[in-house]
Amino acid sequence: MTTAELHALLQQVAGGTIDASEAERRVLDALRAQPFENLGFARIDHHRALRQGFPEVILGLGKTPAQIAAIAAEIVGRGSTLLVTRAAEAAFDAVREVVPRATYYADARIIAWRQEDVMPGKGVILIVAGGTADLPVAEEAARTAELMGNTIERLYDVGVAGIHRLLDARARLDAARVIIVVAGMEGALPSVVAGLVSAPVIAVPTSVGYGASFGGIAALLGMLNSCASGVSVVNIDNGFGAASIASLINHL
Amino acid sequence: MTTAELHALLQQVAGGTIDASEAERRVLDALRAQPFENLGFARIDHHRALRQGFPEVILGLGKTPAQIAAIAAEIVGRGSTLLVTRAAEAAFDAVREVVPRATYYADARIIAWRQEDVMPGKGVILIVAGGTADLPVAEEAARTAELMGNTIERLYDVGVAGIHRLLDARARLDAARVIIVVAGMEGALPSVVAGLVSAPVIAVPTSVGYGASFGGIAALLGMLNSCASGVSVVNIDNGFGAASIASLINHL
Amino acid sequence: MTTAELHALLQQVAGGTIDASEAERRVLDALRAQPFENLGFARIDHHRALRQGFPEVILGLGKTPAQIAAIAAEIVGRGSTLLVTRAAEAAFDAVREVVPRATYYADARIIAWRQEDVMPGKGVILIVAGGTADLPVAEEAARTAELMGNTIERLYDVGVAGIHRLLDARARLDAARVIIVVAGMEGALPSVVAGLVSAPVIAVPTSVGYGASFGGIAALLGMLNSCASGVSVVNIDNGFGAASIASLINHL
Amino acid sequence: MTTAELHALLQQVAGGTIDASEAERRVLDALRAQPFENLGFARIDHHRALRQGFPEVILGLGKTPAQIAAIAAEIVGRGSTLLVTRAAEAAFDAVREVVPRATYYADARIIAWRQEDVMPGKGVILIVAGGTADLPVAEEAARTAELMGNTIERLYDVGVAGIHRLLDARARLDAARVIIVVAGMEGALPSVVAGLVSAPVIAVPTSVGYGASFGGIAALLGMLNSCASGVSVVNIDNGFGAASIASLINHL
Amino acid sequence: MTTAELHALLQQVAGGTIDASEAERRVLDALRAQPFENLGFARIDHHRALRQGFPEVILGLGKTPAQIAAIAAEIVGRGSTLLVTRAAEAAFDAVREVVPRATYYADARIIAWRQEDVMPGKGVILIVAGGTADLPVAEEAARTAELMGNTIERLYDVGVAGIHRLLDARARLDAARVIIVVAGMEGALPSVVAGLVSAPVIAVPTSVGYGASFGGIAALLGMLNSCASGVSVVNIDNGFGAASIASLINHL
Amino acid sequence: MTTAELHALLQQVAGGTIDASEAERRVLDALRAQPFENLGFARIDHHRALRQGFPEVILGLGKTPAQIAAIAAEIVGRGSTLLVTRAAEAAFDAVREVVPRATYYADARIIAWRQEDVMPGKGVILIVAGGTADLPVAEEAARTAELMGNTIERLYDVGVAGIHRLLDARARLDAARVIIVVAGMEGALPSVVAGLVSAPVIAVPTSVGYGASFGGIAALLGMLNSCASGVSVVNIDNGFGAASIASLINHL
């Protein structure tokens, strides 16, 4: 039973088109079903959507294509939306065998197939990115947020060294309900953005840079030490994580 | 002009108790006023409340009591709510001279005086803390969130080593609109909490611990690497920062 | 003389089937034999089994296939069980030339051939793993513990973000005499497991993760700072080391 | 109901001095009692002894004397053994008010009062320490292990720079069932000890040293990278943690 | 012979008021004089002004008041301007004994007495600072630059979280010949400033902050990774170093 | 409108060959033109030259050849000098398609084509390098400085371990207006150079070294801690950044 199915059921109860005892029976049946599927090497969490509003997502990193495909088949078989992050081309080839209608977003390294179990978000999630090299992470955030039911917009290549490019987009910044800011190097962009708006800002440091960027540490520290309030931070290159919390917020 | 005043004014216009041209004049006057006050050593940002929903907050760290008191007087004089974080007793003595009705929350190291310029949040912000030693940071978050207009609840001493204490509070976790999780040592609590709920989780690592906790680095890294989705992180011991973004979310 | 041979000899003395002076002679002969073999590039420690209960193990890392094969031949020639860790396929090809009955466990990167010199452990060693990507390390621990004479069980993919998967396995956790917990990312699993059981927990951080996991540092620090008691930690990705101490404990 | 009480009860059932239904009633009563006590700032875990073989321990670090005393009174009131680690003299003064018979081990920074709820361990736990400056940590381990019911022995000032001092104690090393090795600076002692014995070695790095010891990091890394098998490691200066797992092992 | 004396001498030669051979003699005499004074614990570099345009400066850190006073007396005795950085009040007391006209700038921790040996710089050096807590470092830079002969201006409390405060000062930024930017926390200010101007920007990270600011590392890394060109960086809290190079540039 | 065009125009106004109102019209037209070009994945900053004295530079790192070529075409089409750093051979192949006269400096990893928009610098920028392995970074600095209109000289392989090689070049050091010092390993060269001259020294740490050089950290820290005044530092391997600020200084 997905969140959407549960929502519909309760609406029917409230509307009188289904009676309470029948609804109770259906919910209990759903709860009695085993809440996870044991594939031996993985246990799929089928109640994730109930608890967290979106079905279990597959982190492709460190899994073989065969493992990814097996988990994907289980998830889709239950009627849930499929989302695989950090997925290489080879993983997509394996998934396509079992989920033929899946799509591969190469720039975002995402495999996905959306089903009817996702609730729409309320406002716009704006993804702001500092430089061209930050795009793969920004796209991971954008595609994830979209799949989770949100309307998204993109504002790319607006680094702090040319502040007028950012100020020029004031209206779009003000219109967003949640803002994801993706930046590498010194990671200063979230501070400037958060100082301009009242929307919550989720900051994503990227590993873009060289030398003393230390694979994203400089950007991460910059964001954690932001002198602006209203900023919180996810792991380096974690576009998915930023979109997850942004989507939860946008569904409030 | 605070957000609350603006809100009231526009309600009056909509309600017909004030006419549009008069309202326009008042708004323009407010905008024409210098948006910040230059005290020489500090420039107070009086439009912060308009942009970000809460007036400028004073970070006490590294400022002298005299400097804090001078800025506090300016803020209060404009009709804004006063909030000083990381404030020592000596700072409170200085502030009391100029803002006699200010309160000092010693456990949270906060000086505050609430005025009528704060809009109420929509749901409950739950502050979860791992251990007794994390309380100063948890209280900084709790008092800040309260001053920003939110209803708060506390759930303290529910560390992951006795997981039943947390599971026992399932209902309170489910009821929260936003959850702030404060934890030191290994920083595992946000992952477990986020796996149980659909509310966004703001994680605050604390410097509680010794040895390889490295002043909170262990907890910080644990939270950044959370295997649960729906978690984002603020700086070590930054209860204020967590409350700021939680409040923005709770006002959406 | 292996531990098993010594044990058998002393049983015979106690049982009267061999007399004490003959036993003394045999033990002295064994002790007089050179305690290590000098291959020039390596000195094989043939008394290791007497001192530590298991013959010398070959760490494959940084050794050429030819070096590994030469040491392996010496060990097997003395009647000892062979265990090579961090072994690539090429090393197995070289070892097979000199130890034709050796087996290669590709998932665990282990070459092994068990002889009759290993004493059985007393209870079950349970290997718990957080995610699918942690499996190579978990398998290194599992295979090592098995070769050292222990009964092992596996409990995989029970990360803290879906805590019910772990709680569901309460009975198996309680039944184990020693528990090895393998986890990457935030490394929170050992704390939760140790809070549930009275068995000693050996924690193995893995290098699984990205960004601020810093190749396993986040998981390592998380485990070292565990707020649960009864946890100790081995090096990142050191499944072998965890199994070694778990086996020593399980033989007590 | 402590482990010891449970043990006694079941012995009585087996011995026929109490009947099964009465025993069942008592056990159920114990289980029905609230498993933790909520003091507001702390939740005391009264089932800890059942789950982990020793009642909840108070980490003094970061708690006020008043908080420590309040928790101590609760624990002792339930008939459990009291153990406070990292306790300053002031904490002892507060605890003595409510637990008059408590003892303070100044060298180990421990407050304790043993009750009848602790099961004896099976063999000897040997505490080995590298230098005089490591004694506070070694004593924290020694006192903790003793309070947890174990016979302990001490072997102090046997650093690797004078290896004969350690070799001279071969017999005592061989006689121990579990060995705790406490060392600062380069942290090499556990490797040498583990190479000599078949007992499991729990290594405790200390913050003793200066310069590039980095507050114990050098010793910690040295121990994690031990080339000897049979070693696992706890946090820097964590004598308590080492004793906890050593005691669990010694009770197997 | 100071730079100023040399300059004056050569002007006189060019102007015909002194003849070339006499000038040559004086220059040779100066060069023949021992280029440094050996006080046993210190060797004062009297040719520093000739080589680098400013006499030797005393870093107060780690020197006793007596040592500082002895070196100060030597420098002033040679007719050179005195500059002591990182000087505590006690050092000033000692210096005043031997250099009665010296001044102490407490906010900048500087002891100074200017003599006639300093050449004027050409334009304005602007010192920009992010927050009130950065003032001690900013003042060290300001006082140093002033003593080295430069016209300075201050622009304080213009952090990136309220970008309009900085943009409001556009004209003053454009008018500066060299800009020193002092900032703690995320250290983003130099990037934004450098993106607005064509003057060289010398960035000074400060240790202002807490938690993951790591004593200024976050700000330092942010500045080193600046996405704006025209920025170079000095050590954390090194206001003196920034002023030194800014002054060399402003004398070109 | 480039800086050079603006300069020429104003000279004509001053000289009377063009009248003020016509000049005003042309400047306004230039300012009215959109200050950046939005390519979707990148926004080219066409006013950069006006603000900072040199047109926008393309950092090749993390951009695809197609992206680089597209941005390059835009820049050249506006009449600006092209400079691409960190450019691989493949990027040059793509750029040559759209900018046929572009040159590739393989040793410096730079693609460039100089147009008439660059103002000449005033003195010599000397590039000093410690060892042969530092040459790629030194050449990046040299080529960049040259393209920005400066006269450059090179002084290579003058490491501090053979100090006479450096002292031998005293005259060339003294003649430079700005000095860039490129060094890896211990990064001591800038301190020695700065102690000899009165020119500002821009230090560039390189990632040359092994072991405890940690990819340039040792050199970076060495330079930041320079005991000589007059030194500031750019990111590891950032020859471009050093040349940028050196060029700004040399144009003062």
Added chain:
Amino acid sequence: MTTAELHALLQQVAGGTIDASEAERRVLDALRAQPFENLGFARIDHHRALRQGFPEVILGLGKTPAQIAAIAAEIVGRGSTLLVTRAAEAAFDAVREVVPRATYYADARIIAWRQEDVMPGKGVILIVAGGTADLPVAEEAARTAELMGNTIERLYDVGVAGIHRLLDARARLDAARVIIVVAGMEGALPSVVAGLVSAPVIAVPTSVGYGASFGGIAALLGMLNSCASGVSVVNIDNGFGAASIASLINHL
């Protein structure tokens, strides 16, 4: 039996003033004596002088005055030279009670009393120090080397920023048999010194500095990465360690 006594004895045998069998008896007696004294908290290594040429040295750090005094009494009682490093004034007060003729070198933090058991070194050990603040460490090295029987010389305040001060002392550098170079900040001095001489250079990084010196890490890394050959390094601030190895070399 000290090295000196052994030396004298063998001279007498060779000279015929004592016969071989008597000498043999005395040596055997010495060897039969327990090679260390067990004080409970410390085991004094009385054969250290035989093995390493100097009796056991007491590292004062982390030991109580009473512990230091007890060990000192034992060492002096055996006729060995006393050397306590990192000794506070309070430790000296305690030692003086039991070793009335002991001397305290406050600048070097050393307590010492030389007896007749030390062999003279062959040449001069030169201690070179970069700055006045490095003197405590330099003095620890100087006093230690002196007590170990070496002729020492001092060359202080010769930092690399004024290279002529060092070059001026060429003759003294050339005359030394071993050179100890003590330097903080960027730690460049050993490279320059080693490039000038053929004596082995022992480099001692100091914790002198601030900001990115990170308590001596910058100097340590600089020295480890020295581009000059003939340099090896000891721990930060370890003047004693440098003198120890320098003395061993000077006794060869």
Added chain:
Amino acid sequence: MTTAELHALLQQVAGGTIDASEAERRVLDALRAQPFENLGFARIDHHRALRQGFPEVILGLGKTPAQIAAIAAEIVGRGSTLLVTRAAEAAFDAVREVVPRATYYADARIIAWRQEDVMPGKGVILIVAGGTADLPVAEEAARTAELMGNTIERLYDVGVAGIHRLLDARARLDAARVIIVVAGMEGALPSVVAGLVSAPVIAVPTSVGYGASFGGIAALLGMLNSCASGVSVVNIDNGFGAASIASLINHL
């Protein structure tokens, strides 16, 4: 003029076979020759042998085969011994073109050709290595020391986990004049060795290990924090550096 030629010349003067004025002339001629050769990309230091006892050595890392060959030809052409470290096979191919009699030691990554300019060392340099994987570094040390004129011996695979292997070699340890100890992982071997001997010990950490060995940091820190005196340390994997200083010592 090499050290050997100078030595011979002075012997002839002392012996009367050459007169003083002729000798003076020859020495002056040598000194007048340009002390380094400028190849454009490199300046060869031909007086290195005079200053430091061995001609300039080529660090192969980061140099092209063509650059290495060109420098090699210059060095050999002057009659100096050739030593190239960190040399790949390709570099050897290039060197052989210009120095046909050069040898390649693949295990040590060294290209060499010894000429008659090297003075013999006095005693034995013993190279001790912990494990088979440390051999490349140990061989770099061994070959370098040999080329510098020293008698060397090898003692390999004597790690601290099997301490009897080391104790078994006591006689060889005692016989060495200088000892180089090469070890990875926890780097404990130098402490144990230095505790057994009176020879100076040069410790070389290697990058052998995984996980928390952090590419040799664990071994490096272990060695810097050695509790034994008489140990100094060189960079990670720097077998050459260890041999250089060991050779200087062995020539004293």
